[in-house]
Amino acid sequence: MNPQEKFIQLLRELFQFESADLEFGIYRIMNHKRQIIEQWITEDLSKAISEELNSGSLFAQRKAHEELAAAKEDVLRTLGEDAINAEGILENQYHATPVGRKYLEAFANATNTNSSQVLETTIYNHLYTFFSRYWQDGDFISKRRYSRKERYAIPYNGEEVTLYWANQDQYYVKTGEYFTDYSWRAHNGVTIDFKIQEADVEQNNVKGEKRFFLPVPDDTFWNEETYTLIIPFEYRPLKKDEVSTYGNKNQQNKINEATIQMIPIRFENNLEALEALKGEKYRDASGNSISNLEHHIRQYTARNSRDYFIHKDLRGFLLRELDFYLKNEVLNLDELEVAGEDLSEGWFQMMRLIKRIGSKIVDFLAQIEDVQKMLWEKRKFVTETQYCILVGAIGEDHYYNIAKCDAQWDEWKQLFCIDEEQTNIFTIDKSKEENRVALMKANPTLVLDTKYFSEDFVDTILGSVEDLTDLLDGVLVHGDNFAAISLLSATYAKAVDFVYSDPPYNTGNNDFVYKDSYRHSSWLAMMNSRLTAVKPLLSDKAVLFFSIDDEEAARLALLLSQHFSDDSFLAWIAYERSGSSGLGQGGAIVNTKEHILSYCMDKSHLNDVMYERPIEIDVLRRYNKRLVNQGEREVVSSFTAPSTGEQVSVYKHDGDIIHTISLRDFERRQDEILAEYSEHFDSVFRLTSIQRENSFQHEILSRCGDGLYSADYLVSRGRYAGQRITTFYYNRQIFVWLRDSARLEDNKILKLNKITDQWPHAEIPKADLANEGGVTLSRGKKPEQLLSRLIHWGSDKSSIVLDFFLGSGTTTAVAAKLGRKYIGIDCESYFREKPLRRMKRVLYGEQSGISKQSEWKGGGAFKYIQLESYEDALSNINFDIETGQQALNLFKDEYLLHYMLNWETRKSETLLNVEKLQSPFSYKLRIYRDGETREQTVDLPETFNYLIGLTVQSRRAYFDEERRYLVYRGVTRENRKMVVIWRETLGWVKGNYERDATFVQNQNMLEDADEILVNNDSYIHGARSLDPIFKEAMFKGVTG
Incomplete structure (x- = not known):
């Protein structure tokens, strides 16, 4: 393979050509542009290099070598094969001959110059060397070069102590959403679940950081009742015998090939399972037909072994590194001095060429990276909004409709053990609905979830609430915590008094998904961006507590010291999570503690604990x-x-x-x-x-x-x-x-x-921890007594409590029982089964944990929302191919390298297609949930409220015949009364707008409003269009 082919192969890797069959993330975007990128890599770049070699000093060098070759050929033909020795030196006796003199002149001109082939090889080798330094398994790693001896440099501004990690200028973007569970549904209705189970990562494993997805065939399981095939995997290093089987290269591909052969054999007597696995619905990168199993195995293992980071400024980083490379690796002062002034221009021309070609590649790569960064940083849509409200807070005139909702009653039976079948002399002659109404009256703390009810019914229930601010005690968010905090930042700016964070401990047991060889830096990159995001939410008296174990405690302490001043440090608490009985063997020290690092913005506000x-x-x-x-x-x-x-x-x-x-x-x-x-x-x-x-x-x-x-x-x-x-x-x-x-x-x-900084087991009893809240968690569940102590210490009844690694929901449960407002955020798939169900039990009045000591009897209400994920955002990128091709024809490389992706994707729904705000109640995204991608209507009004920081006081629906108006009244951060009006305006003409303004006026929607916002255009007096405000707020602070 020559240097040009080697470099083109590297570019193919940088532009993900080997992943043409992958359907997720940036690969889906790249597949749309593969043909254009292929031409640019294989033809346009090579052409640009050739053109540069045919100009200036480099052309003169080429010409000198060509003239030397021609003169040599004349000498050999005229004077014989012995006239020039092996080193190219002309024998002395021929110096005076005409052809000899011509050869000597050509030889002198070509001295210290390079041939066309050597120049081309040098340029390609330099470009290959530079770009291969920073690319590793699907991610650019920011290794700043310093010199040949001290290879790397880190940014340093003179601090007494600084903390740096390999991915400091990158976002960590893995959420684990597809890691633990990956589901897909086959054409015959069978659901296949890939599930990660814990593996023994110590015994008999080959030492090293690299881990692989290995199936556990003996644990595969067919569930006839649910028509589901479960295929478990372990994610771990290879054992010694497995290294012999899979070798040292392309191990995961070989494991996948073995899995594809192995799994169907386990189900050869199950026709449904076999059809689901071996059916051919997909094609590989070469266009060959492949089975469902092969396709999804490849998607699953690829998804979880690459694309861990997004660079915050890839272009700036690579251009700075390229400049350094040119000055330290390309420019050789010793050779330049020997070449002399006449030939030095050739060196500088070659440097300019490498910089120009390298900069073009950097621009293209940065354009792709910046699209990902923009999608990561942009505020995410609320894809679902639901409310959990006590039936006692709902008018009894609605009870009959609630009584008819079997789905709600099925949940109540499961959560609260409601026995509606029991009869007595008072109920024996009554209908099911009448008995249910009686049960609701007798159990006012039953928790209604609006997800079970129609839009009209929810509009009616919420429309009857005078002040939602007083009704709602908290919000639960199912989504990535970076995205959730970013979305909530306008509404809760400087409003959060108490933060508890129990992040994944990064033990190596799949509690945190990290890039191989970058376990700790992956974790630090994740925590750093979350801390940066949460700081604008903190009030001037905010208190923060971070639970962590020995694995990351020291690094977390250093990271927190970069975000918070020394004066705000409160304590490093040692919390005894268990006794030592039965733990440890031999001379091992038994670890029974965890750490709680605590910070306080103003210690004068702390309560005595x-x-x-x-x-x-x-x-x-x-x-x-x-x-x-x-x-x-x-x-x-x-x-x-x-x-x-x-x-x-x-x-x-x-x-x-x-x-x-x-x-x-x-x-x-x-x-x-x-x-x-x-x-x-x-x-x-x-x-x-x-x-x-x-x-x-x-x-x-x-x-x-x-x-x-x-x-x-x-x-x-x-x-x-x-x-x-x-x-x-x-x-x-x-x-x-x-x-x-x-x-x-x-x-x-x-x-x-x-209280001291030593919290022994006896101080915080947790004998019934497994049963607290009626939910279990395999690891990390904290006792309510612990959170009660922390919340009492750092907050009061007026405080808002935030937990952005909610887990089992202990923090929000305790906050509710202690009369605090709360925000709980978690991205895990168990969100609905654990923290959400737990909070419903809390509202009902469950008596575990601190319920008795806090005299908790139930009550309250909360909202829960689902957010668009980063993967959803990538999946909803669409291309305007027609205008894109026109722009490419017109502007060529300038468009291709700098504007192509931004321009062609500008109307994608995930980027807020303002034109479609004419139909706000039917704005859809493709959302991945429960093993499949489907179109789902997103909640534009709720998204907008959070983006502008509106504290909603009322939400009411109005109808002008069949046309629905959804009207929010609330208060802005500037304490201005705002009305936001949403309605369908698609196809409207002047008469429609006039009728619209009259209807709004007649319904008194604008009463006492300081500001009026409405989607699309309007004739409503004093109203502004919210469309540009929506777009600006969604991308506030976003670059790229």
Whole structure:
């Protein structure tokens, strides 16, 4: 393979030519342009290089070599084969001959120059060397070159400590959406599920980072009831015997080939399964017909082994690196000095050529990367919006319609064990609907999910709500957390007081999908972008907690230190997640803890955090006095407190009575003694000396003598800041009340203990953790007691609580039980089965976790939304081929390299096709869910509300005959009252717009509005079109 062919092969790899049969992501986009890119790579670039070699100093070098070759041929023909030796030197005796003189002149002119072939080879080799440095398995890795000795450089701005990772200037874009489960439905109705199961990644595995998808044939399973074939995979390094089987190259392809042969054999007696697997519906990159199984195995393994990152500025990075490469690798000063001034221009011309060709390739690659970056950064559409509301908050006149919805009742039976079949003397003669209505009246905390009901019914229910802001306690978002936070940022800017984050721990057990050899940098890239996105949501008093284990704790701490100041660091808490019994073998240290890294924007807003447990007898013994009667008091001294400027009055008491509690024979008299403590709890105290550094208390003490004294003063800081209190002193010691550090409950004394940064297992009981909320999670589920402690510490009743790795839903469950507003975000496929179902149980009033101690009886409401994914966005890119071809013919390379993708995809629905806002209730995207892609209507109004930061107070539907109007009223971040009106306007003429304006006016839709927005055009007085606002808000801050 010559250098040109080698370079073209690299370009084919960079432009993903080997992936022509892949139907997802950027490959789908590239397939549309494969023919144009093929021509540009194989013809246009080569032509440009050839043209450059035929001009300037490089042409002169070529010509000198051609003249030398012609002169040599004349010498050999005229003077014989021995006239020139092997080194090209003319024998001395021929120097004076005419052909000899001509040869010597040509030889001198060609010295230190290169032939056309050498020049072409040099250029192609340099281009190959440069671009191959940064490309690795489908991703550009930002390895900044420095020198041949110290190979890499990192950006550094003089900080005392800096953190850098390989993918710092890239987005991590894998969500795991297709990793754990990949489903597809065959033409005969059979569903095939590829599922990842945990593998032993230690024993007998070959050392190394590279992992592969290997089937587990013995665990394949046919479910006759659901018509589903389950094929499990392990994702792990190869074992030694497998290396022998699959070799050292193209292992995954070989594994796939074996899988394609192996799996159908397991089902050779099952005709339905066999037909689903072996049916031929697809073609490979060469156009050959292939089976369903082969196609989907390739899609699945390819999808999860490449495209982990998107570069934030690929063009800038590669051009800077190209400039460095030219100066350090192409420009050779020693050879340049030997060549002399006359030939130096050739060197510079070759550098300019490499830069020009390299820059063209960079521009093309960057155009593709920038499209992906734009799709990643753009705000995503809300594809579904539903509400969960208690039936008790819905008018009883709607109960009969609810009673007719069997799907809702099936869920209630499953979630809440509602028994509608039970009969008694009051129900035996009633219809099913009548019994259901009675059950709803008797169970007002049943949770209605609007997904089970028609659009008209939902419009009616929501339209009856006076203020949705008061009704809704929270929102759950199913989607990538980067996309979700970006979408919510306008609505919740500087509004979130509390953040809890329990990210994947990156243990290597498939809890986090990472690029081989970039496990930790993949994780850091993921966390960094989420932290950057969430910061605009934080209020000035926000508190943040991050749970993590040993695997990434140190790196996370360094990353957080880059996002938050040292002053905001709160504590590094060690949380004991389990006891050590039964764990560990030999000399291994048993790891029983996790870490909670905490930060606070303003520590003055933190609450005192205490935990309770029955008081220990040794502690109780110290509180052995009680004040029976404080007697009469009179002022004996006063002074001005320096911290408050307020007067402090010191009193002497007469006639006081202080009783000493007898603790003699405690074991025998325990009940009697504890009864005394309980009866006189508020008057029990102990005496202690005042600390030397407490100058204020020593000033008071200096004015006291023997006996009982007290002082009244205003507290300047701490627990009682701003309050006027009385402190007692006896014989120059200060009273410490038992009631200040304990409380009485059911005649038991519970001691309040200061929380430290060590949280032992005993402080946070989780004996029933598996059953909390009625959901399970294989790993990572946190006890409600833990979140209760954190939320009490860092928030109050007015706070909004955010968890952007929601998991099983513990954070939102506890937030609801403690009366906080909440936002929960998760992208996992179990969203509906775990956090959503859990929150429905919470609203119903389930009694696990902290329910009893928080006196939770149920109540509230929340909204949940589904977001368009990044993969959905890629799948909804469409091309305007006709105008694109016209532009290509007109502008050639300039269009191809810089504008082609942006121009031809501009009307794609995922980029908001403004023309289609005329039909806002039928705007559709192709959405992948549950193993198949189907068209789905997206929720434009809900998307728009979030984009502009509208706090929605009401949502009402109006009808002008068959035409539906959806009207939102709310408040903007600037506290302006806004009305947003949506209606179908496709095909309207002047008369329609006039009727529209009259209808809006007659329905009083615009009452008290400071601002009116409406889709498309209108004659409505004072209204603006929301169309350009929608487009601008969707791409605010987006580059590329």
